Amino acid sequence: MTTPLPLCIIGAGSIGMRHVEVATASPHVEITAVVEPHAPRRAELAAQGLNTVATLDDVPAETRAAVIATPTQDHGASAHACLSRGWAVMVEKPTAATLDEARALVADAGAKGLPLFTGHHRRCHPFSIAARDALAEIGELVGVQGLWSLRKHNTYYDVDWRRAPGAGPLLTNLTHEIDLLRFFVGDMTEATALLSSARRGFVIEDTAAVAFRFANGALGSFLISDAGASPWSFEAASYENPAIAGSGEDYIRITGTEGALAFPSLTRWGRSGPGEIEWSKPLAPVPGQRFERIDPLLAQIERFAAVVAGGEDSVLCTGADGIAAMEMTLAAALSGKAGKPITPADVPGDYTGV
Incomplete structure (x- = not known):
């Protein structure tokens, strides 16, 4: 990969700014815009030299991918909007607010032939990859x-x-x-x-x-x-x-x-x-x-960029993997309330664990 991936980062909270940090540090990606609806926050970011915009409609046309770091309730809507623009998507965990929303999102990405990943970055540590290999x-x-x-x-x-x-x-x-x-x-x-x-x-x-x-x-x-x-x-x-x-x-x-x-x-x-x-x-x-310590978010965004460039990756958390993690987390929550074993099929699609 020689040309940096032009991507936008949606959401400028603490997690969003971590993605800004690693994207700025990587030669493999280039931030086209940070999407932040809150005007005072946009002014703060602009003062730091970042191109900040209020909505996705204002993102530069050359953008090819997005990292979504908004509140969970917005994950589905923002991800669908990005996919509709033909962008590859990395959405912070959980993939969406409900399993129904997450499944619809994965189906949308699949229909459009676009990469969709969930930001479970711990996988990207070299010792995590080595642990998986060592189980053999x-x-x-x-x-x-x-x-x-x-x-x-x-x-x-x-x-x-x-x-x-x-x-x-x-x-x-x-x-x-x-x-x-x-x-x-x-x-x-x-x-x-x-x-x-x-x-x-x-x-x-x-x-x-x-x-x-x-x-x-x-x-x-x-x-x-x-x-x-x-x-x-x-x-x-x-x-x-x-x-x-x-x-x-x-x-x-x-x-x-x-x-x-x-x-x-x-x-x-x-x-x-x-x-x-x-x-x-x-x-x-x-x-x-x-292993030397790395920034796993940096490794994750560079793996993401490599996939968008046409590569393959067996480490990143796919949208389907993200759904599976949601299913079992919610199964555990439901089991704690119901007092019995719960399978993924037992979890209602609109269940939030509350």
Whole structure:
């Protein structure tokens, strides 16, 4: 790819500005405009030298792609509008406000033959890609165990909507983990969840324990909490988010018939000698490969640009992958309320988890 991809970024909030940051840093993309309806915010961005416009109608004609970082309720409308202009689309997670909207969006992109991706950027870390590849070395997959527990500061909840239904860690944070587990292991077919609000006492949960069934027969469990203090989370393990203290501790463990893998260190436990692998014989640890830290959003936008230029990519989260992550997140939410296992087919198309 020699010519930078001309793209616009829709939405200039915190996530939108991260996309502006990485697009500005990449030689493979060129920002044609930042779409922001709020006039005072447009003035601030213009003062920074950005071409800011109020609507999509004002975006320069040479634009060929868009990154959508608006509130979730707008994802569907903005994405359809971009597709109608013949643009490739990268929409922030979740793909849309409901499954019905997300499915219509994927169908629209498919009918038009245009790329549509969901912004699950954790896939783009080199250690995530390496973890997926390393699973072939531990035999047939048996189980996955994950623990994400970060205690959010008390003043985080001074904002009303953060205490309202839909804002708990299950819907806010678990979707990241579900997409990553699907990236590693494959499709999920069932979720069973227990919810608790015992520690913070809000209407929303502060802790959820979820069991998953995978299509390949493996089982999984995930404990997620914003009330429990711990060093175990993707952000702490990877040092990805400067606002969250790093620990370097693994937070996911995957077992197979021939060994086990810890993530994100990629430490692999396997055969220590000849004969059957069984519990009387110790497993030998093999340290994982070390990678330089990257900005995964930068890697994601450059992969996106390469696809728009005609390339292929097996890492980016497709629109269909984004729907699958939504389905299982909502299945877990519905299970927590219904008190029974829920499959993707059980989730109503207009269900929002509230």
